[in-house]
Amino acid sequence: MATISTGPLIGSVDEIDNTYDDPRERAPLVVNGRSFGEVTRIVTSSHERPMPMAWVVCLTFSLALLTMLLVTLGMLFSTGVGVWGNTNRVSWGWPIVNFVFWVGIGHAGTLISAILFLFRQNWRTSINRFSEAMTIFAVICAAMYPGIHVGRPWLAYWLFPIPNQMGMWPQFRSPLEWDVFAVGTYFTVSLMFWYVGMVPDLATMRDRSRSKLEYYFYAFISLGWTGSSRAWHRYERMYLLLCALSTPLVLSVHSVVSFDFATAQLPGWHTTIFPPYFVAGAIFGGFAMVLTLAIPCRKWLGLQDLITMRHIDNMCKIMLATGMIVSYAYAVEFFMAWYSASKAEQFTFTNRPFGPYWPFFWSMVWCNVVAPQFLWVKYCRQNLWIVMTVAMFANIGMWFERFVIICTSLHRSQLPSSWGMFHPTLVDICMFAGTFGLFLTGFLLFLRFLPIIAMAEVKSIMPQAHIHDHGHETDPHHTSGATSHEPSGDAAKESKPWRGGNW
Amino acid sequence: MSDRRTGVEYWRSFEQMAGSDQSLKHLESEFPDYDPKEIASMPRRRFLKLMGASMAVAGITATGCRRWPKEELVPSTAGLRDQLPGVPEFYASAIERNGVADSVLVTSYDGRPIKIEGNPLHPMFTTWSRPDGTPLLGAVDVLSQASVLELYDPSRTRSVIESAKLKAGPSGRSTWESFLSAFNAAASKGTIAVLSESSSSLTLADLKAKFLEKYPNTVWAEYEPLTRDAEVEAGQMAFRKNVRALYHLNRARTIVSLDGDLLGVHPNKVRHSADWAAGRRMADTDKAMNRLYIAESCFSLTGSVADHRLPIRPSQLSSIALGLAAALGVAGVTAPDLSEPQKAWVAAAAAELRTSGKNGVVAVGLQAPAPIQALAYAINFAIGSVDSTITFHEVPQQTPHIGSLRTLGDKIGNGVSALLILGGNPVYDAPVEIDFKGKLSTVPFKAHLSLYADETSKACDWHLPRSHSLESWGDGRSWDGSIVLQQPLIQPLYDTKSAIELLAILSGQEKTDGLSQVRRVIGAQVPGASAEADWRKSLHDGFVPNSAFPKLALEKPGSIAATSIPASGDYELRFVQSSQVFDGRFANLGWLQECPDSITKLVWDNAALMNKTDADALTLNTGDMIEIKVASQSLKIPVYVLWGQPRGVITLPLGYGRTDAGPIGGDVNNPLDKTESVGFNAYEIRRGDQMYSASGSIALNKLNETYELVTTQDFQQMDKFGAKGEFERIGPKGTSGSVIRDATLAQYIAKPKFVDHVGERLPLLQLWDAPYPDVATAANIKAKDPGAPTAFNVPHAWGMSIDMSACTGCMACVVACQAENNVPTVGKAMVKMNREMHWIRIDRYFKTTVGPDRYATDYENVDVVYQPMMCQHCESAPCEQVCPVAATVHDTEGLNTMVYNRCIGTRYCGNNCPYKVRRFNYMDWQVRSPRKGRGMEILSSAWLGLPDTQQEQSIEHVRRMVFNPEVTVRMRGVMEKCSYCTQRIKAATIKKKADWAKGLIPDGEKSNGQPAFTVDDFDVVTACMQACPTQAITFGNLLDKSASTSSEVRRRHEIPRSYTVLEDLNTRARTKYMAKIRNPNESLASAPVTAAEHAG
Secondary structure, three states: OOOOOOOOOOOOOOOOOOOOEEEOOOOOOOOOOHHHHHHHHHHHHHOOEEEEEEHHHHHHHHHHHHHHHHHHHHHHHHHHHHHOOOOOOOOOOHHHHHHHHHHOOHHHHHHHHHHHHHOOHHHHOHHHHHHHHHHHHHHHHHHHHHHHHOOOOHHHHHHHOOOOOOOOOOOOOOHHHHHHHHHHHHHHHHHHHHHHHHHHHHHHHOOOOHHHHHHHHHHHHHHOOOOOHHHHHHHHHHHHHHHHHHHHHHHHHHHHHHHHOOOOOOOOOOOOOHHHHHHHHHHHHHHHHHHHHHHHHHHHHHOOOOOOOHHHHHHHHHHHHHHHHHHHHHHHHHHHHEEEOOOOHHHHHHHHHHHOOHHHHHHHHHHHHHHHHHOOOOOHHHHHHHHHHHHHHHHHHHHHHHHHHHHHHOOOOHHHHHOOOOOOHHHHHHHHHHHHHHHHHHHHHHHHHHHOOOOHHHHHOOOOHHOOOOOOOOOOOOOOOOOOOOOOOHHHHOOOOOOOOOO | OOOOOOOOHHHHHHHHHHOHHHHHHHHHHHOOOOOOOHHHHOOHHHHHHHHHHEEEEEEEEHHOOOOOOOOOOOOOOOOOOOOOOOOOOOEEEEEEEEEEEEEEEEHHHHHEEEEEOOOOOOOOOOEOOOOOOOOEOOOOHHHHHHHHHHHOOOOOOOOEEEHHHHHHOOOOEEEEHHHHHHHHHHHHOOOEEEEEEOOOOOOHHHHHHHHHHOOOOOOEOOOOOOOOOHHHHHHHHHHHOOEEEEEOOOOOOEEEOOOOOOOOOOOOHHHHHHHEEEEEEEEHHHHOOOEEEEEOOOHHHHHHHOEEEEEOOOHHHHHHHHHHHHHOOOOOOOOOOOHHHHHHHHHHHHHHHHHHHHHEEEEEOOOOOOOOOOOOOHHHHHHEEEEEEEEEEOOOOOHHHHHHHHHHHHOOOOOOEEEEEEEEOOHOOOOOOOOOOHHOOOOOOEEEEEEOOOOOHOOOOEEEEEEHHHHHHEEEEEOOOOOOOOOOOOOOOOEOHHHHHHHHHHHOOOOOOOOHHOOOOOOOOOOOOOOOHHHHHHHOEOOOOOOOOOOOOOOOOOOOOOOOOOOOOOOOEEOEOOOEEEOOEEEEEEEHHOOOOOOOOOOOOOOOOOOOOHHHHHOOOOOOOEEEEOOEEEEEEEEEOOOOOOOOEEEEEEOOOEEEEEEEEEOOOOOOOOOOOOOOOOOHHHOOOOOEEOOOOOOEEEEEEOOOEEOOOOOOOEEEEEEHHHHHOOOOOOOOOOOOOEEEEHHHHHHOOHHHHHHOOOOOOOOOOOOOOHHHHHHHHHHHOOOOOOOOOOOOOOOEEEEEOOOOOOOHHHHHHOOOOOOOOHHHHHHOOOOOOOEEEEEEEEEOOOOOOOOOOOOOOOOOEEEEEEOOOOOOOOHHHOOOOEEEOOOOOOOEEOOOHHHHOOOHHHHOOOOOOOEOOOOOOOOOOOOOOOOOOOOOOOOOOOOOOOHHHHHHHOOOOOOOOOOOOOOOOEEEOOOOHHHHHHHHHHHOOOHHHHHHHHHHOOOOOOOOOOOOOOOOHOOOOOOHOOEEEEEOOOOEEEOOEHHHHHHHHHHOOEEEHHHOOOOOOOEEEEEEEEOOOOOOOOOOOOHHHHOO
């Protein structure tokens, strides 16, 4: 399965600069003049060729972390939530910090898929699959936490409105209850969206299968896709509808998560700015995570021609924009604390930068406010090391942000007699590391077994898809895709109704 | 194998079949508390015999503790007369400690005593009475309350243990018979010596006489580490009599205390507290209140509530007393040199005492040197307060403790062949220069009667298990001398005897059971009490009427030879009793170990308390280890830097560092279950001539070690911004903040509603009427809208009022709540993680004058405010709105209820509670040992059982008996909090409604407009209200109001100084606080900018 080759599996190693903005010509989103067939081969190669050693190392490491997660979960269930560092002052500690962190990460996928789709941002096609996968695994990590962080996890199902003989329903005024629905709906819709979008590409993998087992597997999950016009028609309608459905969810899920805090009376939580602020923060953190995953993957899996520098440039710009919104929100929080004339509110916001948790606050400011400023400079956006570093800062910074909101608000609340510090235990730390194991294991398996880039969609935004003059074929590789992916076959390629201009 | 075997048998192994000694040893080590022979050989006949006996014993347990005329077996198939299953019964009894008995009222459930309260009928313990004088409630301190936990402590010894046997086998089990024959053999070889703990029991005194008759050469010594030798000496010095001074603080306008912790450690603290608080509450009614001055050498409870506290060194006490005496014209006294603040304090106190006359009192600490105590008596004569605020009573002759212990020490080695130690723990707590342990080892036969196999037991040949006071008959005298009767609530759980029973046997009495002895002695000594009816009445009331010490008419004492002692050395030591474990005897009680010290808030530890200036000089911080050297002895102990600690004084709480207390208090020598000591043993440097304070050659070394001290408040060094935020909330000295509101009496009189003009007040917009309108408003609402729901408004609206003026921070409510509501202890490591479970906590805030940089500079003169904090039962409760499963909901009577079996433990409510009174069961606290583990380990938890049922199997069976069956024992993973003692509310309302339904209460409306079936004031009393000695906590029905009368809580809610904590959050809490009113002397007060003036 593995090879010791550290180089790309296929295609060029040269980075081609397509980040220019020339009004006469749209910058290509697939570079190096790749043909449809090549696109197919590039994408499916992660399934068909041995994986690079980096993948094997990563998977081994992830599985180790996943095991650690399972061990700590065992300790948690057997001994009680006391294995964590939560206290009677800081009743929510790392588990909820991590929950919000992972939900935030899980934000970018659907945003890229749905909102950018509705806004006709063609560049999304190279990265949407992958960020959707990231969403799914991040939301799994996130959804785990509310379930296990309760004191009696075996009764966590009481959060669901299950009809029962006692007529006992959940308490619908509680934001935690809204969370259950928001995260649950978000996960369901994201999963459906991801899967539906993958069906044509799964059919491609079915067509390219090399063994019976593989064939049946992909045939089953591609739902008998034939590539008929009718199928494409239905598919597009479905996709559009799901986009429309997920778009509000992108905004609602993190807004609702922010209600957990905003509806509480606690100074530092009780503020109306939270929903937009949390959404912007989630997009910021989500894009940072997409970049964190995309940059190594495109290198190791040879996807530079599909995930081009322009994609990275665009993502950096979104990070910069959302990072600025987040910074603005930080500033507004401080202004409002002063403007409210509430002593408790003012104290909370003095306590954040100058209280005992000051390193956390200033780390957050460095990561989320200062670090993204480098992205104003094009050089920085083009230097993958810098981009990677800034993205890592954003990932870390967003975790710090959640810690600052949750723990510093709680640790010094209204009555000074009940002030106390929160210290994580080893279980806290190991469990958080373990969720990365869960996330990365899922993601690495996705890289190996599923179409990591939406091939059909990428092809639709390639110049070849928009040929109107049959006689002037410009693509030198036009005929080279012998084993072409296109389920519709070469004949259909000539005149596909769906290429007409919808895309 | 004594029984001959016949027929077919089953066996497990060849060894068992053979019945070898080795197999018996195995069995003995496996079942330490059983007779191995019993287990090994169990023929059918023997089995049936044992079963029969067990059933008979079971019969005794269910019935024997009742006050039937005869103790006999009653089959309880038909139920017992006058007893309904599940209906608690209350018995008066007594608990004696250090020679003073507390009269208590014990709640018993189905034959199990589970809760101890003060006996309301006994005048020393009454706290609440009706206007006509009918006593309602009594209070008792934390120590007596916790003794119910001691009764069910699984580590109490269960049989006689012989150390000779212990060497051979692991259990050392023996029998009382073998002990008696061994004792008789030893007694015949030479002199017997008896070392008894201090006791006021008449029966014991009588049996002592009988014992001395039988063994005339006996050396009888008496020792208590917290001795009151000085009090006895002072009486002799002043009046040549054995005299006890009783203070009547209810008559006192000016109270001057000379290092006397009247409200904290004094044996009569309950009476003192109640009387003192009554004088504080006069601020509301009479626009006047008492004023408390104290000069003290450690920060005591009394000091923390005093109006003028003068921190002094122990050696300066004589100067202060002399200064006061000179100012008040006591003959033969010359005024000593005093520092400026001392002079001012003495002048102010003296001036006020002079004007107060018989309404003034000078009280003195019982630990103070005899001349100072005698001088205090003389001052009282000088101001004319004798027979008004102070009365003198004749007490029986008492054995001097230190003297008799020294004599005993000298006699050992001179023919003492047998030493019998009745109670106490002298190996641990005897003065260090006596070297009691060393002397003890030379006695050929030594036996120790005690509840636990403690340090002294381990040094003796025989350990005799002692019956707990709740399982044996006895008597004693309360501080005023009334004879109180101790009746058992339960048959002894184990094969134990009380000191009375043991002495009765040893002195060869005909009847050796406790009842006959107590009956015989009390009957003989107190006229009238022998008659059956009188005896029964005394037993019912808990004390013999008119048996108090007779009041003495004394002449003014002559000149007292009190001299001013110059302070010597840089440091002086002050030994104090631990506020938690007393002299160390309660070290194995988790409730007390975890009960925070009132002032330091330390749990599970003691520390050397030091002033910040002293600590800074040695660059010491809280938690740094120091070594204190006194002569050749030294003690290593961590430092706790305490506000208000006098300079140059190191306060050392006694009672810690036990090595053989048990699995809670420390069991260092147990190879199987080693448990570290709790705290540090200050007895190691305590000498017989310097029992309470030491000066002279005291050296202090800083060690390069730190130790983790854990408190329930003040978790870290406060940073500058934190300190600022805290000051804003509490308010600097002399001003109010948003959480704490206080004023001086003058300010309060000038502006009764001052609480509305301080702190943060945002406009409170109300969307709907308060759910408890008074009767008239309710009628109006009904008239306007006949269909309006009334369910939320009737028939009761529960509320609470807390008077911060009266709270002394004594912690009685905390332990009462713990006992009532099955609140677990969690251990030091968990308290460090802020996971303590107390439903009620007493927030202690220091107030001090600060400079512009917000840092206080005066480390000695601080004010203290106590704020008891428990669930406020908000009408608009933030916790309820956020619970996703509706586990915390409001009931129609205004309770914020917690449905444990619905709670899944999201802890959101805990976050959203602004008062931070919700407590989460992070682990199975009832199952885990508070001493073992820090929360990470798996194996210490009962995790293989089904989570919802695991407690039943895993809580130690004896320990389980202490639980209040009316209150759920919470499992891990659920949130809990104060319920306003909902079980007590329900008991009272159900009873009332049942009576009403039966027609016992006439239908219709009461005078207050309430339906007939509503409870009356004081029908429902929460555990904290019950335990509070100062009436600081009041609970009742807020709807109970008419033109003429209203419930006490309603009345207090309407007192102008009532306010709601954090009222700007509009939670509409049902608990209101009454602002603290201080009464400083204008001539002494430095007149800071005051809150009331500030608000203008």
